Amino acid sequence: MDNLTYSQASSKTVGNETSFNEESMHSAAPSVKNGARKQQLKPHEVLFFEGDKADKIYEVISGVVMLYKLLPDGRRQIVYIVREGDMLGFSQRDIFDCTAEALTKTELQVYEGRDVSTSPLMQHYINRCLLSQMESLHEHTVLLGRKSAMERVATFLMGLVPNRGGVGCTGPSKEAGTDDRTVMLSMTRQEIADYLGLTIETVSRVISQMKRKGLIKVEKHDSIHILNICNICQLTGMH
Amino acid sequence: MDNLTYSQASSKTVGNETSFNEESMHSAAPSVKNGARKQQLKPHEVLFFEGDKADKIYEVISGVVMLYKLLPDGRRQIVYIVREGDMLGFSQRDIFDCTAEALTKTELQVYEGRDVSTSPLMQHYINRCLLSQMESLHEHTVLLGRKSAMERVATFLMGLVPNRGGVGCTGPSKEAGTDDRTVMLSMTRQEIADYLGLTIETVSRVISQMKRKGLIKVEKHDSIHILNICNICQLTGMH
DNA sequence: TTCATCGGTTGTTCTATATCAATGACAATC
DNA sequence: GATTGTCATTGATATAGAACAACCGATGAA
Numbered sequence: 001m002d003n004l005t006y007s008q009a010s011s012k013t014v015g016n017e018t019s020f021n022e023e024s025m026h027s028a029a030p031s032v033k034n035g036a037r038k039q040q041l042k043p044h045e046v047l048f049f050e051g052d053k054a055d056k057i058y059e060v061i062s063g064v065v066m067l068y069k070l071l072p073d074g075r076r077q078i079v080y081i082v083r084e085g086d087m088l089g090f091s092q093r094d095i096f097d098c099t100a101e102a103l104t105k106t107e108l109q110v111y112e113g114r115d116v117s118t119s120p121l122m123q124h125y126i127n128r129c130l131l132s133q134m135e136s137l138h139e140h141t142v143l144l145g146r147k148s149a150m151e152r153v154a155t156f157l158m159g160l161v162p163n164r165g166g167v168g169c170t171g172p173s174k175e176a177g178t179d180d181r182t183v184m185l186s187m188t189r190q191e192i193a194d195y196l197g198l199t200i201e202t203v204s205r206v207i208s209q210m211k212r213k214g215l216i217k218v219e220k221h222d223s224i225h226i227l228n229i230c231n232i233c234q235l236t237g238m239h
Numbered sequence: 240m241d242n243l244t245y246s247q248a249s250s251k252t253v254g255n256e257t258s259f260n261e262e263s264m265h266s267a268a269p270s271v272k273n274g275a276r277k278q279q280l281k282p283h284e285v286l287f288f289e290g291d292k293a294d295k296i297y298e299v300i301s302g303v304v305m306l307y308k309l310l311p312d313g314r315r316q317i318v319y320i321v322r323e324g325d326m327l328g329f330s331q332r333d334i335f336d337c338t339a340e341a342l343t344k345t346e347l348q349v350y351e352g353r354d355v356s357t358s359p360l361m362q363h364y365i366n367r368c369l370l371s372q373m374e375s376l377h378e379h380t381v382l383l384g385r386k387s388a389m390e391r392v393a394t395f396l397m398g399l400v401p402n403r404g405g406v407g408c409t410g411p412s413k414e415a416g417t418d419d420r421t422v423m424l425s426m427t428r429q430e431i432a433d434y435l436g437l438t439i440e441t442v443s444r445v446i447s448q449m450k451r452k453g454l455i456k457v458e459k460h461d462s463i464h465i466l467n468i469c470n471i472c473q474l475t476g477m478h
Numbered sequence: 479t480t481c482a483t484c485g486g487t488t489g490t491t492c493t494a495t496a497t498c499a500a501t502g503a504c505a506a507t508c
Numbered sequence: 509g510a511t512t513g514t515c516a517t518t519g520a521t522a523t524a525g526a527a528c529a530a531c532c533g534a535t536g537a538a
Contacts, residue, residue, distance in 0.1 A: 067377075071385060071477065076385070098377060130366070138336055141308075141318045142318070144383035144384045145436030167334075197383065197385065237311075
C-alpha cells in the first residue's frame with residue numbers, strides 16, 4: 001500500500017483562474033527541518049526528465065518551469081506551466097511522468113521525498129496544491145479538446161492577467177478609466193504552440209490578427225500589452 | 240488558509256496505464272465512522288453539476304461516471320472517466336469545477352467533507368488518488384493536443400484493456416497463442432467524441448476504418464472485440 | 479404491422495489549421 | 509559591419525477533420 005512519492009501540485013491557481021502570489025519571496029509550504037535546500041536553474045535547464053527516479057519534490061520560489069511530454073516522433077505537449085508558489089515533482093509511481101524544464105531563470109525549494117511523506121502538514125499542503133492543479137488541468141483539457149486557435153490564444157493571455165477571467169472576475173476596477181495590462185509571456189512562440197496544441201505559425205498568425213484588430217501591442221516578442229482586458233476575455237469562448 | 244473540500248482522485252490508474260481492481264466490490268478507502276452512506280445512480284443520472292456546492296466526495300464502488308465541462312455555446316468536453324475504485328467530487332474552492340454524470344448504473348460510497356478533512360488516513364488515500372488522476376490527465380492532454388483521430392481512438396481502446404499499453408507493458412502473455420480481448424465501451428459515440436475532442440462522425444469513421452482493416456469487430460455498438468491488442472497499441476502514436 | 483425514435487453510419491463539401499517555403503528582425507560573434 | 513543563428517512573420521498550398529445531409533437498423537409503442 002505504500003511506495004509514496006509525488007508528481008505535481010500548485011498552491012495558487014495559475015493559468016486560467018489566476019490569483020497571483022505577490023508576497024512569497026520564500027517558500028509558502030510548511031518548513032521541514034532537514035531538507036531545506038535551494039536550487040537554481042538557468043533558462044532551458046532541465047530539472048528532471050520523464051522516466052527519472054522521482055525522489056524529491058520542488059516548490060518554485062521564483063521563475064517559471066514547464067512540464068512536458070514527448071511522443072517518440074518528436075511531437076511535444078506542454079502539460080503544465082509551474083509558476084511562483086506552485087509545486088512540481090510529485091509522482092504516484094517512483095518515476096516522473098513528465099520532463100521539467102525551466103522557461104526562465106528559476107529558484108526552487110527542494111524537499112526530499114522522505115521528509116514529505118512523514119510530515120502531515122506538508123501532506124496537507126501538497127493536497128491543496130494538487131487540487132488546484134487539477135482544476136487548471138480540467139480547464140486546459142477543454143481548451144485543447146474544444147476551443148479554436150483564437151480562443152486558445154485569448155485564454156492563454158487571460159491566464160497571464162491576475163484576478164481576471166476566473167469565476168469571481170470582478171471586471172475592470174471601477175475607478176481606473178482604462179482596462180489594460182502588459183503581460184510577460186516568458187515563452188517562445190514554439191513553446192506557446194506546444195502548450196496550446198497548435199503550430200508556431202498558427203500562434204503567430206493569431207497574434208498578428210489580434211494586433212491588426214488593435215486588441216494588443218507586441219513589445220519585443222516576449223511582452224504583450226493588452227489594451228482592453230475585457231475584449232480579450234470575450235474571445236476565450238467562455239462568454 | 241483553510242476552506243477545505245476536494246475535487247478528484249483515483250486509487251487505480253484507469254485510462255491509459257490501466258490496472259484494474261478485481262476485488263473491490265466495496266470501498267477501497269479507509270473507512271470513516273459516521274458517513275458510511277451509499278448512493279445509486281441510473282445511467283445518465285447527474286450526481287452533481289459544475290458550480291454546485293462541493294461538500295461531499297464519492298468513491299465509485301461499481302459502474303462508470305464521467306466528469307465534463309460545457310462551454311456556453313454547448314460544446315462539451317469530458318475531462319475524466321471515473322471507474323471502479325476511483326474517486327470524485329474534490330474541489331479546492333467550495334464548488335465543483337465539473338459536472339458528474341453516470342454513464343452506467345453506478346453505486347457510490349459517499350463521504351462527508353467534514354469526515355474527510357479530519358481523517359489523516361483518508362487524506363493520505365485521497366492524495367494517492369489525486370496523483371494517479373494527475374498522471375492520466377497529463378496523458379490525455381498529450382492526446383488532445385497532439386494526436387490524430389486514429390491515434391486518439393486507438394489510445395482510448397487501449398485504455399480499456401487492463402495491464403497493457405502502459406509503462407510496464409509485458410506484451411501478450413507468452414502462453415496464450417492469441418492476443419485478443421473484448422472491451423465494453425459503456426459510452427455512446429457522442430460521449431467518446433466529447434472525450435477525445437472529435438466529432439461523432441470522425442469517431443464512427445475511425446472505428447469503421449479499424450473494422451475494414453480487420454483490427455476489430457464491433458458487437459452491438461457498445462462492445463468491441465480487439466483481435467490483436469499489440470496491433471491497436473501500435474496505432475496509439477506511442478511506439 | 480406500422481410508425482417514430484434514437485444512435486450509428488456513410489457520403490459530400492467546406493474550412494480551420496497544418497505544412498512547406500521564403501523572408502525579416504535582432505543579437506551575438508568574429 | 510559582415511556573418512551566423514535564432515526566433516518570428518507571412519504567403520501559398522494541402523489536408524485532416526468538421527459540418528451538413530441522407531440513410532440505416534434496432535427497439536418500442538400504438
